[in-house]
Every structure is written in structure tokens, then in C-alpha cells.
Amino acid sequence: MNILVITGSAHKKGTSSYLADSFIKGAEDSGHEVRRFDAAFKNVHPCIGCYSCQKKDQVCVFKDDMQEVNPELLKAEVVVFVSPIYYYDMNAQIKAVIDRFYANNSVLRGADKKAVLMVTYGDETEESAEGAIASYKGMVKYLKWENVGIVSAKGCYVLDDVINSEYPKLAYELGKSL
Template identity: 85%
Template sequence: MKILVITGSAHKKGTSSYLADSFIRGAEEAGHEVFRFDAAFKNVHPCVGCDSCQKGSRACVFKDDMQELNPELLKADAVVFVSPIYYYDINAQIKAVIDRFYANNSALKGADKKAVLMITYGDETEESAEGAAASYKGMVKYLEWKDAGIVSAKACYVLDDILDSEYPKQAYELGKNL
């Protein structure tokens, strides 16, 4: 299986990055091919809704790192979104990437793909994650992809918080059993 992991954190040794690493380790041990796209370290221009991608050449007007991501997105059997929650939803880096899915909408909608959401946040209640989960579930439903699972790591503000939690094992197992 080809798996695309899209991360959003600018913290290379942060909580969501650690979850991504755990997931990838499990997936690779199971024999899956993984491509990781760290959106916070890429040049991804936000979609401006100009509709150029839907007309004529059907190409996006922005020539940025989405050109690296798009082929991986189209051939992936599973797409994994890994984001910290800073303020009640996935972070802006992931959202910019998702908005740019629009250029490939006709190829993505109804494609036989699985999706996973992994989120980390400092709050001790799941209320802070409800926006991210709702956005993810709505997108998966619209795209007609199969929801393969959510790892919602609450009370994980800094790396030490997640190291001894059950969340890395959940991510690892999800990657191994996808």
C-alpha cells in the first residue's frame, strides 16, 4: 500500500511529529511504502479560488511544493493527516494543503482511498479537538474515502507529555494494521 503522510507542525521534535514517526514505523514494518510531506517546511500557497485548475489547462496558477505532493496524493492508497491543534482545528499548514486538493477534486472524489487523522493538543478535554474531527469527517465523507481511524492525543502539550502515553502505540498499531 502507498501511504501519504501529511504533517503540519513546525516542531521537528514535537508531539504530532512523534506520532507521525510512530505511525510511519508501523506502516513500514508492515511493508507499506510511505511518503512524508512536512507542510510546515514546504512552500504551499493558499488556494485563492481562482478556478484556473478547473478550466483550460486544468493547472493551478501556483507553482510551489504542491507540484511535489500532487503525484503522491493521486497515487496514494491512504492519506494520513497529522496536525497539532493550536486553536480548535487542524493547523494552517495542513489546511492550506487540503484547500489545494481542489485542483485534483475530480480525481480524488470517489477514489478508493483510506484516510487517517492524528492530532495532538495540550487541553485535557476533547472539546478542543471537535473542530478538527468534524472537518476531517466532513472531508472524508465528501471525498467518499474510508475513515481508517483517528488518534486524538489530548494533554500532550510538549514531547514529554506524549512519550509515556498510549498515543504513540496507537499510531504505531494504526500504521502497522492499515
């Protein structure tokens, strides 16, 4: 399968990146082809809601790194969203990418795709990820994709927390199981 992993964190060696690595290893061990788009290191302008893309053949007014990820997004059979929790939600870098899906909304909506969410956060209560999970589930339902797994990694404030947790194994196994 073609898998696209989109990450949001600016920490190259951070908690969510570690989970992304684990997931990718599992998926590659199962023979899947994985592409990774690290939004924090890309130039992605936030959507300004000009609706130009809806009027002009799905062409966005911004010519930025979405042009790199869009073909991968269209061909992906699985899209994996990986983000740290910032104020009870996914972070701005990954949200900017999601909002820019709008240019391809008519193609993406109803496409035969599966989705995964992986979030990391310092709090010890899973309530802290409820906003991000609700937002993800709403998006997946709207796009008519299939949610095939959520890793909600609580108590993961810094890298050592996640390394010493069960979550990398869960992420690996989720990638391997696809």
C-alpha cells in the same frame, strides 16, 4: 500499500511529528511504502479560489511544492493527516495543503482511498479536537474516502507528554494494522 503522510507542525521534534514517526514505523514494519510531506517546511501557497484549476485541466496557478506532493497524493491508497490543534482546528500549514486538493478534486473525489487523522493538543478534554475531527470527517465523506482511524491525543502539550502517553503505541498499531 502506498501511504502518504501529510504533517502540519513546524516542530520537527514536536508531539504530532512523534506520532507521525510512530505511525510510519508501524506501517513500514507491515511492509507498506510511506511518503511524508511536512507542509510546514514546504512552500505551499494558500488557495485563492480563482477556479483556474477547474477551467484549465486541473492546473493550479501556483507553481510550488504542491507539484511535489500531487503525484504522491494521486497514487496514495492511504492519506494520513497529522496536525497540532491550533484554536480548535488543524493548523494553517496542513489546511493550505488540503485546500489545494481542489485542483485535483474531480480525480480525488470518489477515488478508492482510505484516510487517517492524528491530532495532538494540550487540553485535557477531547472537545478541543472536535472541530478538527468534524472538518476531517466532512472532507472524507465529501471525497468518498474511508476513514480508517483517528488518534486524538489530548494532554499532549509538549514532546514529553506524548512520549509518556499511550498515543505513540496507538499510532504505531494503526500504521501496522493497515
